[in-house]
Amino acid sequence: MKVQRKHVLAAGVAVVATAVVAVGTGFGFADTTSARPSLCSGSVTFSAEGGGPAATSDRFPVGTRLRVTNLDNGKVATVSVSGPSGSCVLLNAAAMDLVREPGKNVIRRNVVERVGVDAPVAPAPGETRPGAAQPPATQRPTPPATGVAAGRSACSGSVTFSAEAGAAAATSDRFPVGTRLRVTNLDNGKVATVSVSGPSGSCVLLNTAAMELLREPGKNVIRRNLVELVR
Known part of the structure; x- marks a missing residue:
């Protein structure tokens, strides 16, 4: 009789535990991953x-x-x-x-x-979406900015920064680790030369130290800029 009670009690605990997990998942507590892959790689x-x-x-x-x-x-x-x-x-x-x-x-x-679109937009040149098969290294496309002409910016749009600490550096979605980039703030003439230390969701995303070399007081973005490859 005691053995039967133990089995009944164990079964009851298992049922309650299953219900708790189900409820947690339904409210978004047990699983925060999305059913669909992200359309952007790297940090936001x-x-x-x-x-x-x-x-x-x-x-x-x-x-x-x-x-x-x-x-x-x-x-x-x-x-x-x-x-x-x-x-x-x-x-x-x-x-x-x-x-x-x-x-x-x-x-x-x-x-x-x-939102409101079934098919995701095409990936940017050289981008591989999470879960997608990667081509062999010999077939991977060359990052588009490596052939940028002198004096023309290798990145379009604004330059911003992350809260990364350490010496002046940058991350990028198209330049490989070790690439040296010269970033010029055209509004104040300040220049910083940094090395790419890893991937991000931007053409060039400066860390805190690099941004401090270039920024104007109180501004977190450099709208008028020039990004150049350092040979």
């Missing part, structure tokens, strides 16, 4: 743009609605693209405040999805 950061929640992008046309999810806290912001930038998605200040964690200027674990 922001500019100092004011106004209502919005974003700029180097691959989505103006008016495109995007849903940005911060996988670290489950917060979601749905924004419309208002113009071009040098990032796959660059949030403005209001949009970043909807999804950020306190004190953080970058969202590393994120999912970016189009």
Whole structure:
């Protein structure tokens, strides 16, 4: 009789545990990953743009609605693209405040999805989406900016920064690690030469130290800039 009671009790605990997991998942607590792959690779950061929640992008046309999810806290912001930038998605200040964690200027674990569109836009040149088969190394396309003519910027749109510490450096979605880039702020003439230390969701995303070398006081974005490869 005692053995039967133990079996009944164990079964009851298992049922309750299963129900708790199911409820947690239904409310978004047990699983924060999206069923669809992200349309942007790398981190999501922001500019100092004011106004209502919005974003700029180097691959989505103006008016495109995007849903940005911060996988670290489950917060979601749905924004419309208002113009071009040098990032796959660059949030403005209001949009970043909807999804950020306190004190953080970058969202590393994120999912970016189009709203109201079934088919995702084509990836940028040289981009490989999560889960997609990668071609052999000999067949991978050459990053498009390596042949940029002298005096022409290797990146289009604004340059912004992450909260990365350390010596002046940058991350990029198209330049390999070790590439040296010269970034010029055309509004004040300041120049910084940095090495790419890893991937991001921007053509060039400066760390804090690099941005401090170039920025104007109180500004988190460099709109008029020149990015050049250092040979």
